[in-house]
Amino acid sequence: MFDLKSRILVLDDMMTMRKIVIKNLKELGFTDIQEAADGNLGWAILEATQPPIQLVISDWNMPNCSGLDLVKKVRANAVYAKVPFIMLTAEAEATQVKEALLAGVTNYIIKPFTADTLKQKLEQTHKKVAG
């Protein structure tokens, strides 16, 4: 599992969904969590944060810069290319999941989701990047 001191960025244009994800992360023991409402704001946080963000959990459909656009930007940048990136979205069609994986997401969570699902996906993601 990720170190509970890991610095996490949560992106969703819906405030209530950010609150749900952050609440679940806090219940798992994570404390260093930042949030933003779109990919542009998320990118600004990535660039401005030191020590760097260690995990991004992002919605797909957001204004200004979508989660898909953001993961492409992250993967194309040498500094952030290896940051684990979980897409947390209601978009559940196989073609969309494939598109996101091709763009470089590390893992994919489909809404609706439970706290247990989030925990399992975090464990999977950690194994993937560590192994």
Next chain:
Amino acid sequence: MSEKNEAAIPNFLRQAITDAFQVQLNIETTVTVNTTSAQETGQAVSLLDVVSLMGVKATGFQGSLALGFPKATFLNVLESMLGEKHAEISDQNADACSELLNIIYASARVKINEAGFDFQPAIPSTICGKEISLPLGQFNSYMRFHCETKQGSFLLAFSLKRMK
């Protein structure tokens, strides 16, 4: 709607509603579906205090999907969703209605499209107020999904028009 649509879409939407509330909120939901003409729907939809609405589109079809709550139900749902009490519906917390509609539509759309359609992603918008009426157009088919939970009742409305 074609015969195939009539058979498939209500069940997929009903399943998506119960899944969204069960999985995301741990709320059991009983859904009753009524298919009525738009002219018959005025009364029961006028008790909503927050409504999210989206236009939906597929090849040959155009319609809308709306999710609405009376205030008391919505505040109870919010408490289940966020683990905190809210006294009023606000611009900030009303986006929970959009999020739920988004989850329901995306989840139903997978199944509906597997049945041969090509419904596209859509973005909901939300209005808050007192006794909101759902805007209705001239649709071939209009369905209301009356949903009952321990937190109160709410409504999902789906309308679809065949395009020429």
